[in-house]
Amino acid sequence: PDWRPLVGDFFQSEAGQALGRQVTARLNAGATVYPLQPLRALELTPLSEVRVLILGQDPYHGPGQAEGLAFSVARGVKLPPSLRNIYQELAQDPLLKPWTPPAHGSLQDWARKGVLLLNTCLTVEDGQPASHARYGWEVLTTKIIQAVAAKPEPVVFMLWGAHAQKAAKDATAASGQDLARRHLILAANHPSPLSARRGAVPFMGCGHFG
Numbered sequence: 001p002d003w004r005p006l007v008g009d010f011f012q013s014e015a016g017q018a019l020g021r022q023v024t025a026r027l028n029a030g031a032t033v034y035p036l037q038p039l040r041a042l043e044l045t046p047l048s049e050v051r052v053l054i055l056g057q058d059p060y061h062g063p064g065q066a067e068g069l070a071f072s073v074a075r076g077v078k079l080p081p082s083l084r085n086i087y088q089e090l091a092q093d094p095l096l097k098p099w100t101p102p103a104h105g106s107l108q109d110w111a112r113k114g115v116l117l118l119n120t121c122l123t124v125e126d127g128q129p130a131s132h133a134r135y136g137w138e139v140l141t142t143k144i145i146q147a148v149a150a151k152p153e154p155v156v157f158m159l160w161g162a163h164a165q166k167a168a169k170d171a172t173a174a175s176g177q178d179l180a181r182r183h184l185i186l187a188a189n190h191p192s193p194l195s196a197r198r199g200a201v202p203f204m205g206c207g208h209f210g
Contacts, residue, residue: 003042019136032126040068044111051114052156055164058121069117072107079105085191095210145171161190
């Protein structure tokens, strides 16, 4: 409920109306769009309970994968490489041992405990990564980032990769907010196998979870 004013204002705006028309047009053209519940992150994590924001890019684009939470996949779905690295980093963090990864890739339990798992774009088409980028979701997710940054209590921002870091910086700069003044900013490379072990700040060994 505490997200509804922000979300309602967006979908009544010109940008929200344009987004709706574009997604509807793609569905009417026969496109398969994931996930079924694009706003799942907001349903599971009320604004008042956000303690951590993990920022992703767009949903997984394979059948049955995306469940509306950044980096999370539905139970029974094979772990994507990025999530496998996230679990590996959790398991090797010396402040958390012993930690045993679950037998699934759903992060719904994290979401229910105050971890907002937000992608900057909330829909995607089957087999076409970033296909709905610049449809207008970023207008909404920018407002969500700003709302989290405006919370009076400190929040941990986990920003993995250049996209997440730029999105958070741009969103807060546009609203005149200084993230580092009240919040904890943890930045590293993206957990993708292409970048997880590269400099300048490798994801593997970053120690963010501890």
